[in-house]
Amino acid sequence: METKITKLLGIKHPIIQGGMHYVGFADLAAAVSNAGGLGIITALTQGTPEKLEKEITKCKTLTKKPFGVNLTFLPSLNPPDYEGLVDVIVNQSISVVETAGNNPQKWLPKLQENNIKVIHKCTSVRHALKAQNIGCDAVSVDGFECGGHPGEDDIPNFILLPRAADELTIPFVASGGMADGRSLVAALALGAEGINLGTRFIATQEAPVHDRVKEALLAATELDTKLVMRPLRNTERVLSNAAADRLLEKEAALGANIKFEDIMSEVAGVYPKVMQDGQVDEGVWSCGMVAGLINDLPTVKQLIEKIMRQADSIIVDRLREAS
Numbered sequence: 001m002e003t004k005i006t007k008l009l010g011i012k013h014p015i016i017q018g019g020m021h022y023v024g025f026a027d028l029a030a031a032v033s034n035a036g037g038l039g040i041i042t043a044l045t046q047g048t049p050e051k052l053e054k055e056i057t058k059c060k061t062l063t064k065k066p067f068g069v070n071l072t073f074l075p076s077l078n079p080p081d082y083e084g085l086v087d088v089i090v091n092q093s094i095s096v097v098e099t100a101g102n103n104p105q106k107w108l109p110k111l112q113e114n115n116i117k118v119i120h121k122c123t124s125v126r127h128a129l130k131a132q133n134i135g136c137d138a139v140s141v142d143g144f145e146c147g148g149h150p151g152e153d154d155i156p157n158f159i160l161l162p163r164a165a166d167e168l169t170i171p172f173v174a175s176g177g178m179a180d181g182r183s184l185v186a187a188l189a190l191g192a193e194g195i196n197l198g199t200r201f202i203a204t205q206e207a208p209v210h211d212r213v214k215e216a217l218l219a220a221t222e223l224d225t226k227l228v229m230r231p232l233r234n235t236e237r238v239l240s241n242a243a244a245d246r247l248l249e250k251e252a253a254l255g256a257n258i259k260f261e262d263i264m265s266e267v268a269g270v271y272p273k274v275m276q277d278g279q280v281d282e283g284v285w286s287c288g289m290v291a292g293l294i295n296d297l298p299t300v301k302q303l304i305e306k307i308m309r310q311a312d313s314i315i316v317d318r319l320r321e322a323s
């Protein structure tokens, strides 16, 4: 299947693994790229330019295919060394960067002068248009269903994707709720050039997370996510767990007076405890509604091949019969 995204990124299948904190390590990124998709290493999990360089070097030993790096721009009292992280990305000849969070404009010239394609992740059409106007090569349109930060507009992909298709001239991938071949065909029908998966890739053999995280995803249904941090306008979709309940109780009790410091213990520094130590109730962690469609733990290759087979069969058999 050739689309504008496969051609832009030099990949075989129009499937991207979105950056994921404490999940997007070299092992997963390389497995996705080896299977013909685009794997992505998450820069902020590494934290420093030196550690990012090490992870990229490791990934290069695991795959000869293109892979990307996610740069998430968050407001922070102690910002990471973005300059140093970008230098490593450039010096390591990475070909694709997924940006997310704040506007990536400041970094575009340096990245693009070095032939790096920039995909910006957006949760609204107006942000996608902004990304297009500042010169991003593509966008990843993240619907309300998504794991992580869906923004504050609450527009699900059945509306958001065709709205994006109506407005954008650059290619975009559909993100949020993507699970299988049905998702891929639907995304293409709605105007996207491929799909970006987060949660689904955590439930794979190669995802370098504790088994209890994978078990939690297998046990979860589409009803088992919650939106937290809404009063702070930093909404995050997380798996329902004891920490999410505690956090929502605090939010209800503090009302409009809530500050980030009030909830810090439930959100700061929890990812290593959850993802690596398997303490899945220790804090809140991102998870999409797509958990309801996850019932197995395939290898990344099996997952990607199954998505492509199913998409092919829907297009060739079902849709042709119906037309």
Ligand SMILES: Cc1cc2nc3c(=O)[nH]c(=O)nc-3n(C[C@H](O)[C@H](O)[C@H](O)COP(=O)(O)O)c2cc1C
Binding pocket: 017, 018, 019, 020, 021, 023, 042, 070, 072, 099, 100, 101, 121, 142, 145, 146, 147, 148, 149, 175, 176, 177, 178, 196, 197, 198, 199, 200, 285, 286, 287, 288, 289, 290
């Ligand atoms: C555990 C987890 C951690 C994530 N961390 C990040 C991150 O650090 N930066 C980022 O841009 N997106 C992050 N995301 C969002 C994903 O890249 C992707 O956009 C999202 O998961 C898509 O929705 P889905 O989970 O329904 O597939 C994370 C998602 C999950 C599930």
